Amino acid sequence: MSSFDVIFIGGGPAGYVGAIRCAQLGLSVAVVEREALGGTCVLWGCIPAKALLEAAALANRVRHAGEFGVQVGEVRFDYSVAMKRSRAVSSQNSKGVEFLFKKNKVTHIKGTAKLSGKNAVLVKTADGKEEKHEAKKGLVVSTGSRVKGLPQAGLELNKTTVISSDEALVLERAPKTMAIVGAGAVGCEFADVFNAFGTAVTLIDIAPVILPLEDADCSAELAKAFKKRNIEVLTGAKLSDVKIGKSSVKMTVESGGKKQALEVEIVLVAAGRAPNIDEIGLKEAGVQLSDKGFVKVNERMETSVKGIYAIGDVAGPPMLAHKGSREGVVLAEVLAGHKTHGINYDNIPNATYCHPEVASIGLTEQQCKEKKLDYKVGRFPFSANGRARTSGETDGFVKIIRDAKYGEILGAHIIGAHATELIHELAVARENEFTVEEVDLAIHAHPTLAEAVAEAALDSLGKVIHA
Amino acid sequence: MATKVVMEALSPTMEEGRLVKWNKNEGDAVKSGESLAEVETDKAIMELVARGDGVLRKRLINEGDTAPVGQLIAVIGAADENIDALAGGGAAAPQAPAAAQEVEPGAAEQLPQEGAAPASPAPPAQERPRDARTSVPDDAAQSQGEASTPPQERDRTGAERTSTGSQGATLAIGSSEPGDRVRSSPLARKLASERGVELGTVQGSGPGGRIVKKDIEEAATRPKGAPAPAAAQGAPAPVAARRISAEGDYQDIPLTQIRKTIARRLAESIGPVPTFYLTAELDVERVAEMRDSMIELGAEYKVSFNDIVLKAVATALQQHPEVNAHWLGDKMRYFNRVHIGMAVAVEDGLITPVIFDADTKGLADISRESRELAKRARDRKLKPDEYTGATFSVSNLGMFGIEHFTAIINPPEAAILAVGGVEERVVAVDGAPAVRKRMNVTLSCDHRVIDGATGAKFLQTLRRLIENPLMLVY
Numbered sequence: 001m002s003s004f005d006v007i008f009i010g011g012g013p014a015g016y017v018g019a020i021r022c023a024q025l026g027l028s029v030a031v032v033e034r035e036a037l038g039g040t041c042v043l044w045g046c047i048p049a050k051a052l053l054e055a056a057a058l059a060n061r062v063r064h065a066g067e068f069g070v071q072v073g074e075v076r077f078d079y080s081v082a083m084k085r086s087r088a089v090s091s092q093n094s095k096g097v098e099f100l101f102k103k104n105k106v107t108h109i110k111g112t113a114k115l116s117g118k119n120a121v122l123v124k125t126a127d128g129k130e131e132k133h134e135a136k137k138g139l140v141v142s143t144g145s146r147v148k149g150l151p152q153a154g155l156e157l158n159k160t161t162v163i164s165s166d167e168a169l170v171l172e173r174a175p176k177t178m179a180i181v182g183a184g185a186v187g188c189e190f191a192d193v194f195n196a197f198g199t200a201v202t203l204i205d206i207a208p209v210i211l212p213l214e215d216a217d218c219s220a221e222l223a224k225a226f227k228k229r230n231i232e233v234l235t236g237a238k239l240s241d242v243k244i245g246k247s248s249v250k251m252t253v254e255s256g257g258k259k260q261a262l263e264v265e266i267v268l269v270a271a272g273r274a275p276n277i278d279e280i281g282l283k284e285a286g287v288q289l290s291d292k293g294f295v296k297v298n299e300r301m302e303t304s305v306k307g308i309y310a311i312g313d314v315a316g317p318p319m320l321a322h323k324g325s326r327e328g329v330v331l332a333e334v335l336a337g338h339k340t341h342g343i344n345y346d347n348i349p350n351a352t353y354c355h356p357e358v359a360s361i362g363l364t365e366q367q368c369k370e371k372k373l374d375y376k377v378g379r380f381p382f383s384a385n386g387r388a389r390t391s392g393e394t395d396g397f398v399k400i401i402r403d404a405k406y407g408e409i410l411g412a413h414i415i416g417a418h419a420t421e422l423i424h425e426l427a428v429a430r431e432n433e434f435t436v437e438e439v440d441l442a443i444h445a446h447p448t449l450a451e452a453v454a455e456a457a458l459d460s461l462g463k464v465i466h467a
Numbered sequence: 468m469a470t471k472v473v474m475e476a477l478s479p480t481m482e483e484g485r486l487v488k489w490n491k492n493e494g495d496a497v498k499s500g501e502s503l504a505e506v507e508t509d510k511a512i513m514e515l516v517a518r519g520d521g522v523l524r525k526r527l528i529n530e531g532d533t534a535p536v537g538q539l540i541a542v543i544g545a546a547d548e549n550i551d552a553l554a555g556g557g558a559a560a561p562q563a564p565a566a567a568q569e570v571e572p573g574a575a576e577q578l579p580q581e582g583a584a585p586a587s588p589a590p591p592a593q594e595r596p597r598d599a600r601t602s603v604p605d606d607a608a609q610s611q612g613e614a615s616t617p618p619q620e621r622d623r624t625g626a627e628r629t630s631t632g633s634q635g636a637t638l639a640i641g642s643s644e645p646g647d648r649v650r651s652s653p654l655a656r657k658l659a660s661e662r663g664v665e666l667g668t669v670q671g672s673g674p675g676g677r678i679v680k681k682d683i684e685e686a687a688t689r690p691k692g693a694p695a696p697a698a699a700q701g702a703p704a705p706v707a708a709r710r711i712s713a714e715g716d717y718q719d720i721p722l723t724q725i726r727k728t729i730a731r732r733l734a735e736s737i738g739p740v741p742t743f744y745l746t747a748e749l750d751v752e753r754v755a756e757m758r759d760s761m762i763e764l765g766a767e768y769k770v771s772f773n774d775i776v777l778k779a780v781a782t783a784l785q786q787h788p789e790v791n792a793h794w795l796g797d798k799m800r801y802f803n804r805v806h807i808g809m810a811v812a813v814e815d816g817l818i819t820p821v822i823f824d825a826d827t828k829g830l831a832d833i834s835r836e837s838r839e840l841a842k843r844a845r846d847r848k849l850k851p852d853e854y855t856g857a858t859f860s861v862s863n864l865g866m867f868g869i870e871h872f873t874a875i876i877n878p879p880e881a882a883i884l885a886v887g888g889v890e891e892r893v894v895a896v897d898g899a900p901a902v903r904k905r906m907n908v909t910l911s912c913d914h915r916v917i918d919g920a921t922g923a924k925f926l927q928t929l930r931r932l933i934e935n936p937l938m939l940v941y
Contacts, residue, residue: 337477339476
């Protein structure tokens with residue numbers, strides 16, 4: 001048995017970032033992780049998916065290379081190569097976390113942990129041994145979440161014809177046909193990837209629009225772009241007569257008042273994730289859960305049991321890597337006795353990396369209406385932006401919603417090339433309570449896509465220049 | 468690599484700490500987790516532990532000195548490591564806090580307005596908190612040379628300049644000297660100018676004490692000139708009597724951290740909290756009978772009147788969440804759980820340890836806990852989480868022979884119950900005079916949360932429980 005100040009259960013973006021910061025603040029730290037370090041983000045989510053999306057983007061660029069005067073010979077797309085590269089990028093990143101652990105003297109205990117009393121964990125290692133480790137200052141549950149199928153819709157995952165993103169990331173080839181059920185960020189990203197690699201994709205969601213959590217204008221713009229690329233989008237959809245076969249899945253989809261029969265090689269279920277709360281001894285320790293099944297925590301990441309903390313996906317939505325990482329940092333400061341600044345959960349950016357990219361922060365226009373806020377909207381299309389024209393990526397726009405009286409940035413929504421990078425200007429602005437005027441006053445270099453952000457801010461004041 | 472030892476926030480409301488005793492000498496080997504020093508916070512004496520291994524190379528403040536949270540107070544390093552850069556940077560540090568403690572208006576007003584204490588407009592900057600950076604010489608020099616400092620230099624400190632907010636919102640400085648800087652967000656400045664809030668009168672809650680939107684919104688709902696209510700919890704009501712010295716005409720007594728906190732918070736409370744008082748005389752004949760019959764069963768069943776009062780209050784609060792409440796500036800918070808703060812007199816003040824979930828505890832638990840907490844309070848051994856988190860407080864001065872008194876609300880709590888002593892009085896019972904044991908209670912209510920009838924209903928419930936203590940087992 002060894003003794004640490006802090007033990008994290010789970011080495012994903014919440015746990016590993018929290019662990020490193022704890023070590024930097026002088027605490028002795030261990031992370032129990034059964035897989036490689038990095039969690040869903042590095043191994044089965046953000047990173048490998050983005051590697052595939054880059055492949056998809058390149059495939060789409062190459063298709064238009066001729067317009068730029070670049071003649072390429074015969075172009076062939078091989079998903080297995082893209083997949084292998086994606087795995088290599090993923091494992092590189094995981095090794096990067098290992099390196100950071102060594103550098104900061106964070107101990108990685110390989111195995112499966114279970115809470116044992118209020119300040120210890122029992123770890124079952126790969127070779128079946130059990131060892132007990134003590135945490136003097138805090139035990140941190142950072143076990144993350146996992147994909148769950150849609151058994152209620154008849155779509156139990158079978159890993160061959162009904163798969164989750166986990167399997168999609170390691171497919172050897174792109175199937176000829178695929179239905180993606182769930183048109184949130186994950187669904188839209190995979191629709192983008194498989195479409196680029198030649199799969200006939202049908203994107204299905206029960207919600208009336210795709211990316212239902214985003215501003216309705218962005219959802220509509222993305223649906224338009226997807227349709228242009230022959231991705232079939234069926235929203236407000238109901239599934240029935242699902243028949244799962246060995247090499248295909250048949251189902252009936254009702255959408256827009258029309259019923260149609262659909263037969264695809266693979267159904268990718270991209271709806272919903274469940275927190276990993278089982279088999280870690282939460283119940284025995286008396287840790288309370290929320291009614292949605294997440295671990296209940298306060299703003300100091302404390303659970304209902306003193307000395308046990310929770311961060312990341314397992315501690316509640318939004319289930320985003322960057323939210324988990326920030327919670328890890330805050331927790332480290334709490335444990336080290338430093339003054340810490342609470343997390344502003346209203347200011348967490350959302351990012352979807354399909355093409356065009358979609359990114360947002362703050363309230364959508366729908367939400368502003370529901371809250372009966374007095375607001376003004378500024379908008380600037382990339383088709384009027386010089387830099388977007390040079391690269392031929394003129395889809396999309398920047399939309400900024402501001403408070404009518406004081407100019408507070410209530411929400412910002414960007415759809416277009418590099419939207420996920422551009423959103424951070426507005427994240428910084430909102431965190432510091434800059435208004436649309438400060439955004440405009442900051443001089444933006446020309447020609448850049450970021451000029452569209454400044455123009456949208458100006459447009460909200462009725463002073464747009466380039467449109 | 469050398470490890471900086473800084474004054475840590477050892478309690479949720481701590482802004483500065485007084486170094487009571489160094490537990491390590493310069494040159495001693497220290498290990499991470501070992502106690503370096505004892506520090507008096509605003510509430511208790513706590514240990515400051517090392518956050519790194521090595522040798523305690525340099526102590527930068529002396530025993531008895533006060534340092535703001537975040538200030539460098541020592542350096543841990545390898546025995547042969549050159550720490551001049553670190554230790555040098557803090558060498559001048561003891562000066563600053565010493566000056567601050569003596570309340571030197573001139574010096575204090577040079578400092579940026581930061582931290583968590585309220586900045587009241589009336590008395591100028593003396594009580595104004597400072598953050599760690601204010602004692603760093605280079606920053607201090609900068610404040611001194613404000614007028615001649617080039618703008619780029621000023622930006623390095625992160626301070627807001629009036630010109631950044633060019634939307635017409637002027638940077639109001641309030642009662643501060645011209646050299647003082649008020650950190651605020653552009654949105655906060657706009658809101659402030661529109662709503663007529665002077666930035667200098669607002670306490671910032673953003674990073675480094677920056678004034679943000681929420682602070683202005685809170686300030687705008689307060690009557691003009693009223694100081695900000697503190698968000699944190701602290702010591703409430705009555706102040707213990709001070710000894711008068713026989714030597715000379717007077718004796719100056721330095722302010723301890725707890726005394727400073729009491730002074731600051733009581734002043735806050737009597738000012739902005741619109742308080743009214745409800746008094747009731749309760750018949751405690753049955754409580755006395757119950758207590759006596761419990762004692763007859765054995766000394767181990769002995770409980771105090773106050774224990775029974777606490778139990779009754781907890782039970783009543785459970786039925787009256789509108790009294791078991793906090794005023795939070797932009798909202799009221801009714802609590803479902805009942806955590807009773809119990810005022811305990813200590814040598815140089817008072818503190819309110821908390822009996823958590825008192826409504827779910829039996830008399831035995833309440834009695835044992837209140838005894839233990841009171842003892843630990845007197846020994847100054849309470850941990851921060853033992854004296855924060857109360858939803859309602861009770862103060863009992865019966866043991867001092869007080870019949871009736873009013874207690875001052877401990878913000879953000881919305882009420883406090885003052886309990887007087889039990890005494891025999893002649894009262895009319897069924898039309899004939901009779902001698903009964905009686906006890907006065909007075910509920911101080913924050914009218915922003917509790918209305919007269921609401922408070923009265925709570926006291927009705929309390930009366931039913933105290934006068935019929937069997938209801939406590941119902």
